[in-house]
Amino acid sequence: MLGAALPAPARPSQGWKPPRTVTIVVPFAAGSGTDAITRILAQQLEPEWGQPVVVENRAGANGSLAASQVARAAPDGLTLMMTTNTPHAANPALMKRLDYDPVGGFTPIARAGNYTFWLVVGEASPVRSLRELLDRARARPGEVTYASGNSTGIVAGATIARMGGVEMTHVPYRSTPPAMTDVIAGRVSCMVVDVSASLGHVREGRLRALGVTSRERSALVPDVPSLHEAGLPGFNVVAWAGLVGPARMPPEVVASINAVFRRLWERPETVQRLAGIGFEAKTSTPEEFAEFIRGEIAHWGSMVRAAGIEPE
Structure with a gap:
């Protein structure tokens, strides 16, 4: 007599993989x-997924254009966004009207980590310290200008002026690169910018760093003082990034993307590569990131109000 058919051996689940190109909107x-x-993430995801991963830059409206685009996309895992504290925490306080819901319009996937930001001036500037910048602004009210390419630059610049008791003029830009160009050229006095975008300019002498915006010195640039210790006690502005998708993504897709992201992002070589450009890698579960975003919306709202910034 033939024996009963044995069940096929269980095979480990490979998880969801995209059937075609994935776009990550920046x-x-x-x-x-x-x-x-x-771009570091995209390079690592392509061989994992066996599909192209395209980085699409959608600058403008303080990150709102990108956020609105992703919120309207199909929730199939093929359109993602590397968001930051600009569209997902500060904008609700900085803008009178948003075309997207930073909580209800998205599916949190994973936190990516923290940026290191610092206050910089151009190489031709006579200013060599935070104290000298504040003294100059105090002697010439409104003549000292600060550029911004994102909400961190906006909020940190206004907070420096408020805490320093000086008047500085804000010069907003659509993104960081053109703002840095004008600071380097001396057309704008200073800006608060992320180390990731500006480290090369500082190393080559085109920009001069006066202090990091976190309360403590950054392990990534330990020789640069914090603004807290340089003359603004209590100053602490920390920016972050994370991966989101449109609302209503299938849980199995979210879980799969989170798993592969965390495995790639936590590799020592990835952590080291990110640190080399001034980014501190951190990861989370989707649930942890959702809770983090809600808390950051309240936190950045408080900072915006404390800095006296009126919504636009």
Whole structure:
């Protein structure tokens, strides 16, 4: 008598993989820090998925153009966004009207980490310290200008002026690279910019760093003082990035993308590569990232109000 058929041996699940090209939308221009970290991720995802991973730069409206585009995309895992504290935490306080819901319009996938930001001036500037910058602004109210290419630059610049008791004029840009160009050329006095986008300019002497925006010195650039220790006690502005997709993505797709992202992002060689451009890698579960975003919306709203910034 033939024995009963045995069940086929269980095979390990390979998880979801995209059937075709995946697009990761970046809310800032090529050359920005967010662009740099997203291209590192795309390079690693392609061999994992066996599909092209395209980085699409959609700069403008403080990241709102990119966020609106992704919120309207199909929730199939083929359109993702490397978001930051600009579209997903600060914009609700900085803008009177948003074309997207930073909570309900997206599916959080994973936190990516923190940027290191610092205050810089051009090489031709006579300013060599935070104190000298504040003294100059105090002597010439409104003549000292600060550029911004994202919400961190906006909020940190206004907070420096408020805490320093000086008047500085804000010069906004669509993204970081053109803002840096004008600081280097001396057309704008200073800016708060991420190390990821500006480290090369500092190393080559085109920009001079006056202080990092985190309360403590950064392990990534330990020789640069914090603005807190340089003369603004309590100053602490930390920017972050993370991966999101449109709302209502299937849970199995979210879980699969989170798993592959965390495995790639936590590799020592990836952590080291990111650190080399001034980015501190961190990861999370989708649920942890969702809770983090809600908390950051409240936190950045408080900072915007404290800095006296009126929504536009």
